[in-house]
Amino acid sequence: MDRLFANGTVNVAQSGEGPPLFLFHSLLSDRASFDAVVPELAPSFRTIVPELPGFGRSRAVEGGLAAVADRMAEAVRDAAGGAPAIVLGNGYGGFVALQMAIRHPEIASRLILADSGAAFSEPGREAFRNMARVSREKGLEAITDVAMRRLFAPEFQEQQPDLMKDRRAAFLRTDPDVFRAACDALASLDLRAELACVKVPVLVMVGEHDEATPPPMSHELAAGLPRAELKILAGCAHVPQLQSPRQFLDAMKEFLL
Numbered sequence: 001m002d003r004l005f006a007n008g009t010v011n012v013a014q015s016g017e018g019p020p021l022f023l024f025h026s027l028l029s030d031r032a033s034f035d036a037v038v039p040e041l042a043p044s045f046r047t048i049v050p051e052l053p054g055f056g057r058s059r060a061v062e063g064g065l066a067a068v069a070d071r072m073a074e075a076v077r078d079a080a081g082g083a084p085a086i087v088l089g090n091g092y093g094g095f096v097a098l099q100m101a102i103r104h105p106e107i108a109s110r111l112i113l114a115d116s117g118a119a120f121s122e123p124g125r126e127a128f129r130n131m132a133r134v135s136r137e138k139g140l141e142a143i144t145d146v147a148m149r150r151l152f153a154p155e156f157q158e159q160q161p162d163l164m165k166d167r168r169a170a171f172l173r174t175d176p177d178v179f180r181a182a183c184d185a186l187a188s189l190d191l192r193a194e195l196a197c198v199k200v201p202v203l204v205m206v207g208e209h210d211e212a213t214p215p216p217m218s219h220e221l222a223a224g225l226p227r228a229e230l231k232i233l234a235g236c237a238h239v240p241q242l243q244s245p246r247q248f249l250d251a252m253k254e255f256l257l
Helices: 064-080 092-103 122-138 140-151 154-159 161-172 176-188 192-197 215-224 245-256
Strands: 002-005 010-015 020-024 046-050 086-090 110-114 202-207 228-233
Touching: 002 064, 010 064, 020 064, 020 092, 046 064, 064 092, 064 176, 086 092, 092 110, 092 176, 092 192, 110 245, 122 140, 122 176, 140 161, 154 161, 192 215, 202 215, 202 245, 215 228, 228 245
Parallel strands: 020 046, 020 086, 086 110, 110 202, 202 228
Antiparallel strands: 002 010, 010 046
């Protein structure tokens, strides 16, 4: 069931009962990337899957990643209704969740940051600049292959043609202006000096073959957080909840139970 929060600006899907668990999707995907895991989470958690600002029916917001994080903090407060919230972010959603936890320390009781980090290397920053530039000049279609390669290893793409068709279509539905603004924000982001502000327990997960946010970024992230543990997901790339749902869920449940 879809509902609107944050004064009608953030659209979310809700299912299940229990403690509120929020799932923030990545930049190169959409909230459907959690479809394989939500049914298993819903019996234990009130699972809340937002469309991040500018995606789907959620209104875009200006002001960079900080403004996105503030909007999502408002949505989390509204949807959680005062209950302690658990927030999971994948990729871009992980950066949003981390920025939110830094700016709003009371917002979450636990964080799960899957395939994200605190800052990109210079080659990583340049990749975002290039994607923004090419998409501006030639449209999102021109970078679809690059986007899919950042999400999934080539062999996985070959093994899952129907899934890849769906994921390509989802990417092409992204608002180009929202995509470019996010690329610009990630190209300049550096949250390393603020990691010590995050006092809650954090699970940092990363696919061992992730090219978009390589494992060294997660090692650095976990080392900078006061109460973090790191889990490497074997055989996975940037979207482990689609590639290996069982492994993803097992890591989550071990942390949450």
